[in-house]
Amino acid sequence: MSIERHYFPGNNTPKGFYSYYSHILGQREANRIICIKGGPGTGKSTFLRRIGEDFAGKGEDVDFLHCSADENSLDGIVLHGKKAALIDATSPHMTDPISPGAVDKIINLGEYWDEKAIAVNKTRIIDYSEETARWYRICYNYLSAAKSISRSMEELYNESAECSELYRAIASIVETEFRDYDISLRPGKKKRFFASAITASGTVHYLDSLLTGIPGRDSEEERKWKRIYIISAPAGYSTASFMEILSEGAIYRGLDIEAYYCAMSPDEKIEHLLIPAAGTAFITVNKYHDLEPWEICREGQELVLMDAEDYMDSVKLEENRSLISAMQEEYDSLLGRAVRCLEKAKSIHAAVEAMYIPNMDFAEVEKLREQVCTELNELK
Numbered sequence: 001m002s003i004e005r006h007y008f009p010g011n012n013t014p015k016g017f018y019s020y021y022s023h024i025l026g027q028r029e030a031n032r033i034i035c036i037k038g039g040p041g042t043g044k045s046t047f048l049r050r051i052g053e054d055f056a057g058k059g060e061d062v063d064f065l066h067c068s069a070d071e072n073s074l075d076g077i078v079l080h081g082k083k084a085a086l087i088d089a090t091s092p093h094m095t096d097p098i099s100p101g102a103v104d105k106i107i108n109l110g111e112y113w114d115e116k117a118i119a120v121n122k123t124r125i126i127d128y129s130e131e132t133a134r135w136y137r138i139c140y141n142y143l144s145a146a147k148s149i150s151r152s153m154e155e156l157y158n159e160s161a162e163c164s165e166l167y168r169a170i171a172s173i174v175e176t177e178f179r180d181y182d183i184s185l186r187p188g189k190k191k192r193f194f195a196s197a198i199t200a201s202g203t204v205h206y207l208d209s210l211l212t213g214i215p216g217r218d219s220e221e222e223r224k225w226k227r228i229y230i231i232s233a234p235a236g237y238s239t240a241s242f243m244e245i246l247s248e249g250a251i252y253r254g255l256d257i258e259a260y261y262c263a264m265s266p267d268e269k270i271e272h273l274l275i276p277a278a279g280t281a282f283i284t285v286n287k288y289h290d291l292e293p294w295e296i297c298r299e300g301q302e303l304v305l306m307d308a309e310d311y312m313d314s315v316k317l318e319e320n321r322s323l324i325s326a327m328q329e330e331y332d333s334l335l336g337r338a339v340r341c342l343e344k345a346k347s348i349h350a351a352v353e354a355m356y357i358p359n360m361d362f363a364e365v366e367k368l369r370e371q372v373c374t375e376l377n378e379l380k
Contacts, residue, residue, distance in 0.1 A: 002056040003213040006206035008194040014147040018266040025085040035089035038109030041353030045073040052077040061215035068197040080216040114359040139341035146334035153236030160312040184254030195260040200342040205289035226279035233308035243270035
């Protein structure tokens, strides 16, 4: 049975659009990476989705990589069994071949449009594109302001933290999870992605899909997560130090990891950590990406529930509660304004797509898709 996972390779953040596209599939591990070029409305997402669904229907493990501008749109897929990836290589996540012919290939859907018909709308397309970019800039300014609030909340939570108790708990977990692994001369590899994104629909996450199983493994036993830690933490509290210690512990022992970062701290704050070889996952839940144990619990799986507030001084926490609540309200207001900017950008982008769609030869695009599927099927 196919394992289908969903996540975001890029995100809207206080730093602007933040990309982890280089982590999708490495040059040495890939048989084929296909970079798809083409304008808005040329069918890139549908092209990707149909190929992914075709292979999932055959029992292949597939990762569906979602677009942070519109979570219903795809920016890529990974076919684990074929060691192949197809990636939307257009702005803002421009991707070009690194090893052309040997690994990488370019497909340009722009070959199937009526250029003269599109050029009639030149001025409107340019105007709309500039307006879309403006709304994104405003969005990122709101997110930057929200980040300042978030940093203040984190500081208040840190004041309440009982560090000795927390590090004792981490040490116990390290002993439990890594006791069978020695320090390795060859460190594990680290891939970085986002399990949730700030989109035009608000904050969207696919945590449950990441826990359906471990892709690319042969036996049913190897494909199961053996133990999942669910850390419940209030919004604004950072589990980054907790996750960093665990991720480094795995890497030093030669274990590959997948680290899923927070959109508000895309280069420093790990929210979720998957260690496939150990069959262990660590998930942070809060009001923005919540998950109930019954949603992911499967036969033979151990769930370990942790509450971050158990490792805080309750008296100090209560002293700061009203201030944290006020900050949370301000944070939510700024986040809401950022989302409304993304809504504006999405609606304008849809108008641009509408100028391309009637001028595309989708019958030829479908023939190309079938050709690509044939080529991928031949990969060993």
